[in-house]
Amino acid sequence: MISIFGIPSQALFGQLLIGLINGSFYALLSLGLAVIFGMLNIINFTHGAQYMMGAFVAYLVLQYLGLNYWVALLIAPILVGLTGVIIERLFLKRLYQLDHLYGLLLTFGLALIIQGVFRNYYGSSGLPYQVPELLRGGQNLGFMFLPNYRAWVIFFSLVVCLGTWFVIERTRLGAYLRAATENPTLVRAFGINVPRMITLTYGFGVGLAAIAGVMAAPIYNVSPLMGEDIIIVVFAVVVIGGMGSIMGAIVTGFALGLIEGLTKVFFPEASNTVIFVIMAIVLLIRPAGLFGRAT
Amino acid sequence: MSDAASLLDVDGLQAWYGESHILHGVTFHVLPGEVVTLLGRNGAGKTTTLKSIMGIVGQRTGSVRFDGAELIGRTSDQIARAGLAFCPEERGIFASLNVEENLLLPPQVRPGGLDVAAIFTLFPNLKERLRSQGTKLSGGEQQMLAIGRILRTGARLLLLDEPTEGLAPVIIQQIGHTIRALKAQGFTILLVEQNFRFASTVADRYYIMEHGRVVEQFANAELEANLDKLHEYLGV
Numbered sequence: 001m002i003s004i005f006g007i008p009s010q011a012l013f014g015q016l017l018i019g020l021i022n023g024s025f026y027a028l029l030s031l032g033l034a035v036i037f038g039m040l041n042i043i044n045f046t047h048g049a050q051y052m053m054g055a056f057v058a059y060l061v062l063q064y065l066g067l068n069y070w071v072a073l074l075i076a077p078i079l080v081g082l083t084g085v086i087i088e089r090l091f092l093k094r095l096y097q098l099d100h101l102y103g104l105l106l107t108f109g110l111a112l113i114i115q116g117v118f119r120n121y122y123g124s125s126g127l128p129y130q131v132p133e134l135l136r137g138g139q140n141l142g143f144m145f146l147p148n149y150r151a152w153v154i155f156f157s158l159v160v161c162l163g164t165w166f167v168i169e170r171t172r173l174g175a176y177l178r179a180a181t182e183n184p185t186l187v188r189a190f191g192i193n194v195p196r197m198i199t200l201t202y203g204f205g206v207g208l209a210a211i212a213g214v215m216a217a218p219i220y221n222v223s224p225l226m227g228e229d230i231i232i233v234v235f236a237v238v239v240i241g242g243m244g245s246i247m248g249a250i251v252t253g254f255a256l257g258l259i260e261g262l263t264k265v266f267f268p269e270a271s272n273t274v275i276f277v278i279m280a281i282v283l284l285i286r287p288a289g290l291f292g293r294a295t
Numbered sequence: 296m297s298d299a300a301s302l303l304d305v306d307g308l309q310a311w312y313g314e315s316h317i318l319h320g321v322t323f324h325v326l327p328g329e330v331v332t333l334l335g336r337n338g339a340g341k342t343t344t345l346k347s348i349m350g351i352v353g354q355r356t357g358s359v360r361f362d363g364a365e366l367i368g369r370t371s372d373q374i375a376r377a378g379l380a381f382c383p384e385e386r387g388i389f390a391s392l393n394v395e396e397n398l399l400l401p402p403q404v405r406p407g408g409l410d411v412a413a414i415f416t417l418f419p420n421l422k423e424r425l426r427s428q429g430t431k432l433s434g435g436e437q438q439m440l441a442i443g444r445i446l447r448t449g450a451r452l453l454l455l456d457e458p459t460e461g462l463a464p465v466i467i468q469q470i471g472h473t474i475r476a477l478k479a480q481g482f483t484i485l486l487v488e489q490n491f492r493f494a495s496t497v498a499d500r501y502y503i504m505e506h507g508r509v510v511e512q513f514a515n516a517e518l519e520a521n522l523d524k525l526h527e528y529l530g531v
Contacts, residue, residue, distance in 0.1 A: 188370070190448070
């Protein structure tokens with residue numbers, strides 16, 4: 001067996017793959033948080049619950065309507081995004097003038113309510129969700145075995161992340177978003193309906209969480225608590241990358257997934273804490289985050 | 296002072312920032328094709344008047360009629376779509392957008408705006424800097440960008456808040472030249488200025504503001520006769 005630094009290559013690449021998978025979810029989720037924070041100035045603590053709702057939409061439409069994974073990948077972000085639109089219109093829009101703390105309390109409270117409701121009906125043990133038929137099996141790459149579904153998760157996450165980056169950084173719509181992030185009053189005085197743009201941005205960010213949820217369903221099972229577990233790490237990722245930086249969220253998400261995977265190989269005891277250690281170091285050296293602009 | 300032919304008719308406009316009452320009944324009008332200047336000391340309420348017309352102060356009462364339609368009660372995006380465009384004192388160039396994106400940002404609200412080529416004719420410097428970050432431009436170029444981008448929108452009334460502030464004399468001359476060119480093309484302009492020497496090169500009429508009210512008005516031809524009064528009001 002080949003070994004690298006005394007570690008069997010199978011184990012190393014296996015953990016790197018797991019790291020990349022986790023990184024795919026970190027990137028998607030922290031991207032949604034960054035988009036929302038940039039535009040709404042609200043730290044969306046409901047994000048984990050919305051990710052979980054995405055996975056549940058996939059589970060429920062399969063159970064009750066017989067709709068498969070691919071359909072779920074399309075309708076989960078729309079449905080969950082719509083609930084986001086309602087939340088923004090009903091609650092969040094009242095908070096923009098207030099301290100950050102209010103947005104944090106509201107979204108955190110909503111997360112607890114949503115998770116509680118799902119736990120009441122579905123318990124806290126996970127519900128199984130099958131890998132879609134098209135993506136079963138895997139490829140033997142020689143140095144490791146790559147399950148098709150995991151390759152798909154990495155690929156699709158990259159596509160969604162880079163697509164979002166492109167829209168925000170390179171299109172007219174994205175220019176409106178960036179400008180409104182800087183000076184919403186002036187953008188509105190140019191004739192753009194900024195409140196509607198804010199609502200749709202929240203819906204979009206939430207939709208990204210739902211996409212991540214659907215993609216996670218076949219890997220982590222569908223459980224009311226799945227969001228709670230991952231969102232703490234994702235918040236650390238966002239802090240490391242820098243609040244509100246789009247590319248920062250994507251790069252940091254993937255990079256920290258990989259670092260976490262590597263830590264599992266070389267120093268397994270630290271694998272659960274390495275991201276928080278990095279967060280502490282980054283906060284000491286660059287409080288605005290690696291990609292953040294100091295304000 | 297209401298005039299049936301006015302493009303903009305402001306009557307008894309009051310405005311508040313939170314608890315502070317800034318405008319105490321501002322009344323004036325602007326005829327189509329005119330360049331009208333609001334003069335006054337710092338804090339007289341000139342900028343607040345422009346912002347109140349655009350609907351970007353907290354609370355306002357009274358009447359602002361544009362082309363016969365009441366603007367009080369409308370949101371600022373609706374006001375912009377009625378055909379007004381605002382160039383703020385701090386210029387409002389977006390740092391996260393390049394020059395081209397800044398220029399193309401304000402959406403067209405009516406037909407008849409200048410096309411990009413015409414804007415480059417007015418401000419040739421901008422053409423060289425399209426890929427630069429908006430805030431990397433010099434102060435004068437930023438002011439040109441701030442004025443240039445609202446010319447595309449088709450707005451008929453331009454509200455310019457101290458376009459000469461902090462600029463070198465040669466740039467101020469260029470801005471004056473631009474304002475006269477815009478007037479010749481049929482734009483109506485409401486200008487806020489501290490610099491009445493500059494204003495006298497472009498304005499048709501003046502209103503002097505003090506303590507949130509219009510206290511005096513005269514035409515450009517009457518400027519010399521009113522210089523003493525002007526010095527008194529402006530404290531220069």
